[in-house]
Amino acid sequence: MVSGTALIYDEEMTRYRLLWDYPVCSIEVPERLSVSYSELQIQGLVERCISVPVREATEEEILLAHSQDFLEAIKTTQNMDVEQLKAFASQFQDVYFHQNIYHCAKLALGATLQLVDAVMTKKVRNGIALVRPPGHHSQHSAANGFCIFNNVAIAALYAKKMFDLKRILIVDWDIHHGQGTQYFFEDDPSVLYFSWHRYENQEFWPNLPESDYSTVGKGKGAGFNVNVPWNKIGMQNSDYLSVFFHILLPMAYEFNPELVLISAGFDSAINDPEGKMCATPACFAHLTHLLMSLAEGKICAVLEGGYDLHSLSHCICHTVKAFLGDPVPHLLNISSPCDSALESIQNVRAVHQQHWAFLRSLPISMKHQNVNDDKKLEQFCNEEIHTSSPNYCPLPPKRTAVALLGEKIELPDRCLKINLDSVPSDEIWSFKDSTVEGQKDSLHLQKNLCSVMMKIFQKEVQNGLAAVPCLLEAIKAVLSFCTTCANSVSRILVLYLGDKDYPVSLEDDGNLLLIQMSTKKLKGRESKYHIPIFLPKEGNNVKGVLHALFSLILPVAYMYNPDLVVTALSCQSGVDKKILNQLTSLLQGLAEGQLLCLIHDPEVSFLEDTICSLLGDPILPVTDGVLQGEAIQEVEQQRQRLQEQWGILKTQVTRTE
């Protein structure tokens, strides 16, 4: 099983800087790398990563994207004096040169390709390259916006050529539009380019009409270029997560990439002078986590922008910790995106409707700029940065405690086995589905569950799994345990995948949120905290689970912000096992990874897969990610109905007044 996170950095890339007075470029300083690297050291993250050396990119690699003339011109900067460098720079926009920048640009590109090699040859699972100069603005024959060679664009071209890849996802979360990258792949359906960027209706740099949502790609590439413009500053975690849930993740799963490249610019984080946004560093741990279930975890993050040294260094640490599989921190106050963000989300979904199955059958209209919610006019953010992260982060707890009724599988040694009482195993498997036979059995069940939960709450393990004879009994046991023994748990999210009517004795006080996915219409009363999701069965397969996950379950779960997540799954539910593994993996972004999986009548293979998901192992992609019509309609109706109570579910501007 592939593991390990690569960290690629070399201080040589700090050895160039601005040599003359050029205000728009003055923020791109060498300290961006040195301060970030020292924060990684302070947090004990350098030693937990696998250090991969940089190398110089070859001319052949540079020419994958750039013209020979451009390369020759850049070479000449090595022997220029300051006046000549200044004159040379004036032919491009917002970029400066230095006698050592060509060398550093080759190292930045070489570092990026080293990372691609390490991931694609399975030396590591994922990794980050801390590089400068950045790349996503540079074009075939032009340097632009601090960028010389387009590191990520060349990485995609290189990966296609060297590893014969057919589908590569580029996620560009830098606050500037990577127009350079867009130009390279505009007509290429094998590279899905996603970018959000400060736009302010073309008022913000690089002020291009082709940066708006309406640029969706050309010819065969139509639909594979996704621009999400931020037309106000001050966007927050809720705005960023909404775009992931309602645009990027459904597209990414439908595209099913073999490799994910992140143009990881952190000028989209709070306190950055360029972005003026409000998303916190912890949010980037979640953005990273949400992408890690794609491409069997093969992700290469390459630094682009980020100009507030404090914010930048903490964002990078959160990204690395997520790559390492550490629990991702709670995000507070997740709620409805602002109207300006909703307008952008609505417009992106409208123009991409014809290109993506998850959008095709939805009633989406265009919404033109007439929203003027002044909530985003404020220059400051109302959340101070939660970077009081401990200087030296203790190693995370052991991953998984497992209580199995019966001894059918031997556990990986990374698991903690709850030693069962000496109950003869054949007797245990005799549990019937409807009730737990005899007092002894349910007492036995309770004891098992309690021991798993104790280990989770004592932080001895990260999460746990219990094979149970009856899901509803087990859920009740868990809830009663929490109310009696675990006062630190005030909000529990239960995701029950099954057809039995849960005895909804919910007093709706919000300390339990029950989301039930069922293949039959449930008559139980629905309320804010009891969400039945009907998923039609086609053949023996339940369709639309992924769609429900992105459009409903994850957004509501993030807004609810539980202290514990419980999944109650039954193998007979007819849901594709790979989808259940995706669900188990994605839900670990909540409750700081405190997840308890209850499995009824488990098949051994499913148990093993679930344990792998809980251990943070890479999980198989979902091949039939294409979602089905009827299921989408069902989920869409539930989303429409619930969005008033769960604002994060909104995908279009609702004129309330």
Ligand SMILES: CC(O)(O)CCCCCNCCCN
């Ligand atoms: C890698 C990167 O996207 O962060 C580079 C951004 C370049 C910005 C140039 N002009 C900014 C002028 C407006 N304040």
Ligand SMILES: [Zn+2]
């Ligand atoms: Zn940027």
